[in-house]
Amino acid sequence: MNTLIEIKKLNYCYPNGPDALKNINFSIKKGEKIALVGPNGAGKSTLLLMLNGMLKPDSGEVSYLGEPVKYDRKNLRELRRKVGFVFQNPDTQIIAPTVFQDVAFGPVNLGFSGDEVKNTVLLSLSKVGLRGFEKRPPHQLSGGEKKRVAMAGILAMNPDVLVFDEPTSALDPAGSEDIMELLDEMHADGKTIIISTHDVELAYPWADRVILLNRGSILAQGIPDEVFYDKALVKYAKLSMPVLLELYESLTERGLKKSENLPKSILDFVHILSLNNIGNYPAEKKEKIKCGRIHLVDVDKVKPGEIQKIIIENEILAIGAMGSKAKLMAEIGNIEPDFTYGVIDKCLLKAINGKNTMIITSAGMIKRVHDRVFEFNKESLRDIEILDFKNYAN
Numbered sequence: 001m002n003t004l005i006e007i008k009k010l011n012y013c014y015p016n017g018p019d020a021l022k023n024i025n026f027s028i029k030k031g032e033k034i035a036l037v038g039p040n041g042a043g044k045s046t047l048l049l050m051l052n053g054m055l056k057p058d059s060g061e062v063s064y065l066g067e068p069v070k071y072d073r074k075n076l077r078e079l080r081r082k083v084g085f086v087f088q089n090p091d092t093q094i095i096a097p098t099v100f101q102d103v104a105f106g107p108v109n110l111g112f113s114g115d116e117v118k119n120t121v122l123l124s125l126s127k128v129g130l131r132g133f134e135k136r137p138p139h140q141l142s143g144g145e146k147k148r149v150a151m152a153g154i155l156a157m158n159p160d161v162l163v164f165d166e167p168t169s170a171l172d173p174a175g176s177e178d179i180m181e182l183l184d185e186m187h188a189d190g191k192t193i194i195i196s197t198h199d200v201e202l203a204y205p206w207a208d209r210v211i212l213l214n215r216g217s218i219l220a221q222g223i224p225d226e227v228f229y230d231k232a233l234v235k236y237a238k239l240s241m242p243v244l245l246e247l248y249e250s251l252t253e254r255g256l257k258k259s260e261n262l263p264k265s266i267l268d269f270v271h272i273l274s275l276n277n278i279g280n281y282p283a284e285k286k287e288k289i290k291c292g293r294i295h296l297v298d299v300d301k302v303k304p305g306e307i308q309k310i311i312i313e314n315e316i317l318a319i320g321a322m323g324s325k326a327k328l329m330a331e332i333g334n335i336e337p338d339f340t341y342g343v344i345d346k347c348l349l350k351a352i353n354g355k356n357t358m359i360i361t362s363a364g365m366i367k368r369v370h371d372r373v374f375e376f377n378k379e380s381l382r383d384i385e386i387l388d389f390k391n392y393a394n
């Protein structure tokens, strides 16, 4: 993997303020999903602001693709085009009287033609699930919708790296799940993503790598399993262990056999329990329970009206919509999805209980579903089947 951003020996102190960052060293590789985790005041926002040159270190270096960042106007403009930043509070970012104008701000400044601006804005709005919002005044939107407008504004500049300061702050659980799903969609589109959060439950299953920050210093960095399973470290950072790990630790102390991998989802946990012969169907029932199937619907190939027929004909008991296109399709087809985040694992969980499910999604994510189900089948010695619906005829 190529190193995109590298930070070396970085120090920063706000004028008349505390030492906000002390001797920071880390690098970000292309395609990574990184969570910067720490309690209030740890320095997360300050560090994120270094990534696209909004703050300049007092000492040390930030480099992008091997080149040290230069803090003149021209170079900063270039850098900010490649590293997009979505603020914690969308009101900081939204400036125009309509959603269209707000999202168009970047492309207009980049000198796009009228048609290019229009196409880019509409594409970005559809990526964040806000088509039809073009004429709305942003200040009349909900907090979650404003966050999406801010994201669309950044996507319109097509950056390589997306930085989100507390992407789910002030959102309800469904709004948070929607935003996290959007981040996954952007990642599937090839973007490198860095978020800050103090929500360990959110960071643990999502991130490829976690950087733990406290009082302006990096305490640890590594894969989430290692960082969050270190109780003393997590406590020192004034955070708590993700609840699945806490439960796993507690049960292994009482004799539960340890598994090869730590549980990242309820599905993983159920799998670990079943390896310990806990929660399995009794032998006589097990014989009769066949795994449910996952019906995979490609939104670009199947019409909304046809989905209802597939649901009825295949006795589908739970539906997941993965991605904004799928959610829009569900809305048009009058389908209320049961899952919109963590969809694959939730459908696998239903499948092992013998229930048929449907996942509605689009091109980029179809392979992800196949890969995850293949991996789960291999690990759990099951044969959960995927039926691909590329057109209704099959």
Ligand SMILES: Nc1ncnc2c1ncn2[C@@H]1O[C@H](COP(=O)(O)OP(=O)(O)OP(=O)(O)O)[C@@H](O)[C@H]1O
Pocket (backbone or CB within 6 Å): 014, 015, 016, 017, 018, 020, 038, 039, 040, 041, 042, 043, 044, 045, 046, 047, 198
């Ligand atoms: N503009 C500023 N001027 C002076 N001090 C500041 C400024 N912004 C932040 N600080 C201080 O720098 C330190 C790091 O703040 P920062 O906002 O980066 O932390 P954070 O981890 O993002 O916190 P939170 O989770 O509460 O948003 C804190 O002690 C804070 O008081």
